[in-house]
Every structure is written in C-alpha cells, then in structure tokens.
Amino acid sequence: MINDLRTNFSHLFEDSLIEEINKVGSLRHVSEGEKLIEIGDYMRSMPLLVSGAIKILREDGEGDELLLYFLEAGDTCAMTLTCCLGQKKSEIRAIAELDTTLIMIPVQKMEEWMGKFRSWRNFVLSSYHTRLMEMLDTIDSIAFLNMDERLVKYLRDKQKIGGEPIINSTHQEIAYELHTSRVVVSRLLKKLETMGKIELNRNSIRIIAL
C-alpha cells in the first residue's frame, strides 16, 4: 500500500501524513459493476482512489437513475467527507465503473488530520471544490444541453474514463444514466452513426470522431 500511496499522493501529502495513512488505512479492491455505497447507507470510512474509476449516481422518486460524475485516481468522495462527520445518510449511489483500488480511512483520523496537517486540509478543500465544479458541469449539461449533445458528452466522458475508443454499454444502460428512454438513445446513436462519428455494434460502441 505504501507504494500506491507514494505514487498517487506524494505530491499532495507530506511524508509524515503518507506514513499515517499507511498505518491506519486499509486497502480495498472492487470489481467493475460492484456497488460501493447505496443511498441511505451510513459511512464509517473515507475512500482515497488509487486506481480505476467510480461512477456516482442519483436516484429519482421512481427508482430511475442519473449519472452525476466519475471519480478517478487521486480523487476522494466529497459526499462521504461530511456524511462521515455529520453522521448523515448517503444521498448518492457509488458503483465501480472499472476495477478499482481504494484506501479506506477511518472517520476519526480524517477529523484529527484536519487540525494537524495543512496538506490534508488543502486536499479536503480542493476535493470539495473539484466536486462542486463537477456538479456545476452536470447542471450545465442537464439544463443547457439537448439530449443529443448530452449523449455526445456522455460518450466522450466514458471514453476518457475507460481509456479506449470502445464503450461496452447497451443502449438501455446509457438511457438509465442519462435519465431518458432506450428508444431515445437508440435514435440519437443511430444519427451519430449515420454522421460517421461512431460505429454501433451489439453491446458496444466504437468512437470514431466525436
């Protein structure tokens, strides 16, 4: 674990903090598709993302979803931060987008470190900032873009996260994450294919030029 820490967090944290994390943190692996947090869960520890990616989802009244954003290596879950401190329930669902490695940190420690390590404070604050910006971006997409533009944005994000020009999702899955219907997604994807921007296959989409 100490190596993972050095690789991903040494530019953020001083050595003494890295060592503390190494002492009290525990390593955890989750496979693609595995659920990390469910809505209503209480959280007892805070995740530091070492590798992989996690998608954060919101649910409406009917049980349908909406993708909020992705967490990547070096990120932490800002939602979890104060949920931990305030003993609040989670408002979101977290699912591994890829195979992912995390370091879990007990709540008490992160409180203690806030007073002790300046780099930790900065990390926490900048996590919040990043997350707020991410949320603003999500709001922009939903409020200002049409579904075709949102779909393109979604495909770009997926491609970036996955690192490959192939997205292994069904139209139904995409529809869930964009909070629309499968028919709408199929329709718009077809249009993108006709324009030569993507290639459609069963269970996968190849990005050509978006």
Added chain:
Amino acid sequence: MINDLRTNFSHLFEDSLIEEINKVGSLRHVSEGEKLIEIGDYMRSMPLLVSGAIKILREDGEGDELLLYFLEAGDTCAMTLTCCLGQKKSEIRAIAELDTTLIMIPVQKMEEWMGKFRSWRNFVLSSYHTRLMEMLDTIDSIAFLNMDERLVKYLRDKQKIGGEPIINSTHQEIAYELHTSRVVVSRLLKKLETMGKIELNRNSIRIIAL
C-alpha cells in the same frame, strides 16, 4: 458588528473566534438587486451572511441564467471558499435577493483559522456539505421535474426566502431564473391561478395554497 456576530454565529463559533472575526471582518450592506459577484471575478474575501438573502446564478453560453440556490443568514458562499484559496475565477453570479448584511473576511484569515479553530473547520465543512446538498436538490429539480412542478417549487422557495405570501416578480424574471421562456411561465402560472392556488397581478403573485 459584534452584536450581529453574537446573534447569528455564537452557536457555531467559540468566543475567541467571534472576537477574531470582529477584529478583521468588515461589515457590508447590499441592497436588493445589487450584484455581489460576477462570473469571472476573483475573490479576496469571504462573506458571512448576517441577514437578508442572496441568489446564486449560473449562466449558459448565450448569456441566459439559471437559479442555483439561495444563501440565507448564517450561510457562507462555498464557491467563494476555494475560489479564494485557489485563486480561481468565480463560476457563478451572486445577486442580493433582499437587502442584505454581510461580514467580509480576508482570505488569509480563513486559512489561518482552519488550523486554529475546530469550530471554524466544522463550519467550513458543513457549509460545503449544505451546498452540495443544495446542488443535488437543484439537479433533482432540473432532471426529474417537469416545468410546472419546477415552477411550484420556485414559488415556494421564493415565498420562504421573502417571508411573505406575495412574490414581486414579473413572468419574464421568473422565466430567466428557471431558464425557460416568458410565454411558458405565463401559461403555467395561469393554470395555477385557474386551480385557485395563486392569484396573479401585475408585477406580483399572491400565493394562496401551494
């Protein structure tokens, strides 16, 4: 100022912090409609809201707006927090919704207090948490509600902020904040009036039962 502080923040901050704030903070009054922050502005100080209310707005590519949320007494602007620290430009616009009194705190101090006062850290963290929840709520509204429901929610919020059952806005102003058109707002308001839930007058709306 010390009285304002005692009234609104003594349950949050210890006496020594209240005194510090009193020493370095400066009081500021803004009138209804006055702009506090413009998109792209750099921020040199952090506001603590003593009384009144501030609306936070986001802008799309065409210069049209969207209301994100309101700040009320006891709140601070979470966006400003890290904008200050990170020397980033503001992503939002802030306009006084009512006549408002603020205490402005220089950036350096808030950094210093993070290490020194536990109550300040908790305040900052819980501000972030509140704001993230507020943003989630905004996302819910935009993503999951139809315009008629969003309008009702908007009217309720306005009523709550203003403290009176009368909202002094034109249909055009409401349309801006909901990022839709005046005609749509007029249409939906008329429907609400027909249902007996509101009463429409020139430049004002009386809430009867929402």
Added chain:
DNA sequence: AATCCGTTGTAACATTTGTTACCGTCTATC
C-alpha cells in the same frame, strides 16, 4: 434446429416545451 431472452431498429403517436406573433392593459412621462 427450436426456443428463449436480451438487444437493437423503427414507426406512429402523445406530451412537453419552446417560438412567434399579436393584442390589450397598465403605468410613467410628457
């Protein structure tokens, strides 16, 4: 090969939201 089930394509239609246009009313100002 026959069957089943999840996936995709597509048409037809409904609903919601946005746009344009026009008119009447109110208010401030001259």
Added chain:
DNA sequence: GATAGACGGTAACAAATGTTACAACGGATT
C-alpha cells in the same frame, strides 16, 4: 389625455422528448 414601453394573455405552430408497439437479430441453452 396622448404616447411609449413594459407587462401579461393567448393562439398557432414547431421542435424535442417520451411512449407504445412490433419486428428482426444474435447468442446461449436445450
């Protein structure tokens, strides 16, 4: 009281999105 401009009501239409229904296809299983 004449005029101009902001405000609000409404119709007619356009565009975007959602819904229902059905057919074709692919892959897995029997």
